[in-house]
Amino acid sequence: MAKKSLMVLLLVLFASTSYAAIEIYDFTDDSYRTRYKDVGGKLRCPKCENQSIADSNSPSAYDMRQELYRLLEEGKTDAQIYEFMVNRFGDYVLYEPPMRKDTWLLWYLPPALVVLGLLLAFFLVRSRQASPAAEKMSVSERQLKIQQILDLEINSARPSSSSNTKES
Amino acid sequence: MKRFLLFIPLIIFVLVGVFLYKGLSMDPSARESALIGKPMPEFALPRLDDPNRIITREDLLGEVFLLNVWGSWCPSCYDEHEEIVRMAQAGVPIIGLNYKDERTKAFRYLTQLGNPYALVLFEEDGLRELAFNLGVYGAPETFLIDREGIVRYHLAGVITPQLVDQVIMPEVQKWQRNR
Numbered sequence: 001m002a003k004k005s006l007m008v009l010l011l012v013l014f015a016s017t018s019y020a021a022i023e024i025y026d027f028t029d030d031s032y033r034t035r036y037k038d039v040g041g042k043l044r045c046p047k048c049e050n051q052s053i054a055d056s057n058s059p060s061a062y063d064m065r066q067e068l069y070r071l072l073e074e075g076k077t078d079a080q081i082y083e084f085m086v087n088r089f090g091d092y093v094l095y096e097p098p099m100r101k102d103t104w105l106l107w108y109l110p111p112a113l114v115v116l117g118l119l120l121a122f123f124l125v126r127s128r129q130a131s132p133a134a135e136k137m138s139v140s141e142r143q144l145k146i147q148q149i150l151d152l153e154i155n156s157a158r159p160s161s162s163s164n165t166k167e168s
Numbered sequence: 169m170k171r172f173l174l175f176i177p178l179i180i181f182v183l184v185g186v187f188l189y190k191g192l193s194m195d196p197s198a199r200e201s202a203l204i205g206k207p208m209p210e211f212a213l214p215r216l217d218d219p220n221r222i223i224t225r226e227d228l229l230g231e232v233f234l235l236n237v238w239g240s241w242c243p244s245c246y247d248e249h250e251e252i253v254r255m256a257q258a259g260v261p262i263i264g265l266n267y268k269d270e271r272t273k274a275f276r277y278l279t280q281l282g283n284p285y286a287l288v289l290f291e292e293d294g295l296r297e298l299a300f301n302l303g304v305y306g307a308p309e310t311f312l313i314d315r316e317g318i319v320r321y322h323l324a325g326v327i328t329p330q331l332v333d334q335v336i337m338p339e340v341q342k343w344q345r346n347r
Contacts, residue, residue, distance in 0.1 A: 046303070046305035047305045047306055049196055049197070058305075059268060060304075060305035060306065063296055063300055066294075066296070067296065067300065086202065087202060088202060088203075088300065088301060088302070088303040089202060089303045089305065090199060090200070090201065090202035090303070091202075092199055113180070116176075116180075120173065120176060123173070124173075127170070
């Protein structure tokens with residue numbers, strides 16, 4: 001009995017996978033198959049924001065896959081296929097945006113910020129190393145300076161500690 | 169000068185913050201159609217009410233019209249139907265494009281809700297004759313086509329009363345005046 005219900009449970013659990021659509025494309029050339037996967041992965045589904053047309057099961061992605069197959073079989077180049085899709089659905093469908101005047105910010109801002117950050121780090125580190133007072137002092141001078149600072153702290157600490165003892 | 173350098177991270181932070189803040193109020197699904205300013209694609213599709221009568225692009229040109237993509241399977245199409253009726257009553261010619269639907273279901277939709285369309289084109293599922301070339305990726309979608317057959321306005325989504333009064337009717341009138 002338990003075995004039977006387990007079987008039923010498993011059947012129900014896996015039922016959805018068997019309903020998933022299976023698309024069969026007969027490519028006349030083997031290179032079309034790899035290009036189909038490659039281009040399909042780089043085209044963004046217009047209906048769903050974060051899926052390629054290869055990943056999405058929305059009807060519009062299905063239509064685009066069908067057209068992609070047709071265009072490949074017609075011998076179109078990848079560039080021609082991208083252009084075909086952009087002419088209909090806009091730049092939106094390209095996962096890799098084109099290099100144009102109005103997209104240069106998109107392309108160059110991140111590397112520019114990295115370079116800026118590196119420059120900033122470089123100058124900050126250098127200015128810290130080149131602290132002139134520390135460089136010029138000899139060892140004995142430095143010892144003297146340290147002693148002076150220590151004395152100063154002991155002197156300034158004394159009144160407060162004496163006042164503490166008074167109160168207690 | 170050194171002091172100024174210390175402010176650079178703050179400046180970058182503020183700039184990034186402005187960009188991200190703007191992004192919060194932007195609708196990622198709202199984007200301009202690639203067809204704006206371009207001619208409506210050529211096509212040959214049968215009428216919904218008569219499979220033997222084929223309509224082409226040339227049959228539609230001559231006056232400014234709206235092309236409304238709909239289907240009986242699309243819940244939002246029911247929502248905007250009232251507005252389409254209202255625009256049709258105001259004298260705007262509206263061409264329907266029945267998309268990924270079945271004839272009988274489309275008929276039932278129109279008999280139940282009323283038919284505001286001057287003419288309904290029927291694109292069988294899988295045909296990709298007109299809707300795909302217009303960049304349609306769902307329903308409802310609405311296009312405004314001028315006298316010369318150029319796409320002038322596009323809306324992906326539901327037509328609301330505010331959109332009709334503030335955007336669509338003014339656009340229609342603007343292109344009607346433009347002789």
